[in-house]
Amino acid sequence: MRTVYPILRYPDPRAAIDWLCSAFGFQVHAVYDAPDGTVAHAELVLDTGMIMLGPRVDGAPRPADDDWALYVAVPDVDAHCARARAAGADVTREPYNTDYGSRDYAARDLAGIPWAFGTHRP
Numbered sequence: 001m002r003t004v005y006p007i008l009r010y011p012d013p014r015a016a017i018d019w020l021c022s023a024f025g026f027q028v029h030a031v032y033d034a035p036d037g038t039v040a041h042a043e044l045v046l047d048t049g050m051i052m053l054g055p056r057v058d059g060a061p062r063p064a065d066d067d068w069a070l071y072v073a074v075p076d077v078d079a080h081c082a083r084a085r086a087a088g089a090d091v092t093r094e095p096y097n098t099d100y101g102s103r104d105y106a107a108r109d110l111a112g113i114p115w116a117f118g119t120h121r122p
Contacts, residue, residue, distance in 0.1 A: 002050055006070055009056040010111050013039035016053060019110045020044055023087030024072070024117075025080070026051070046072060056111075069106070069114040073121045077103040080117055 010016035017039070020026045026044040034040040041054050049072060074080045077095050084107050085091050092114070093106035104118030 002048070006051050008051060008053040008070075008111075008113060009060070010053060011056050013042060013053055013055050016110065017042055017044065019087065020051075020053075023084045023089050023109070024115070025074075025083065047074075049073075069116045071116045071118065073119065074117050075119070077105055077117060077119055081105045081107070084117075 008016075017028060017031065021028065021044070024046070026046045029043040029045045029050065031042045032040050038055065039053075041052065043050055043052050051070070081091060081095050088110070090108040090112075091105060092108055093104075095103060095105040097103055098118070098120070100120065102118045102120035104116060104120070106114065106116045108114055
């Protein structure tokens with residue numbers, strides 16, 4: 001059972017859901033609409049992982065990009081990177097081999113949120 005659920009905030013959550021599914025291979029687990037028809041809360045899954053997302057809160061502070069990133073384990077980094085690039089992801093670090101045996105790459109999503117993908121499964 002999962003115990004950690006990263007929460008992401010997007011200016012347009014519905015567009016983010018579509019893009020994250022297309023670019024990074026997530027699948028929709030649940031979407032809860034607000035009374036005005038916008039997305040109030042959503043849950044997306046990839047393999048055994050889950051993220052939650054919702055609308056950006058105006059005025060809320062954002063951490064510096066160097067302070068954080070989301071890491072997602074994937075079986076084929078090169079294929080995943082190609083899929084993300086084709087969907088318009090900003091690949092910030094091409095696939096590379098780490099000193100600890102993982103193959104990784106880094107990208108930003110449509111809202112500029114930093115993501116890391118690799119074969120390492122702690």
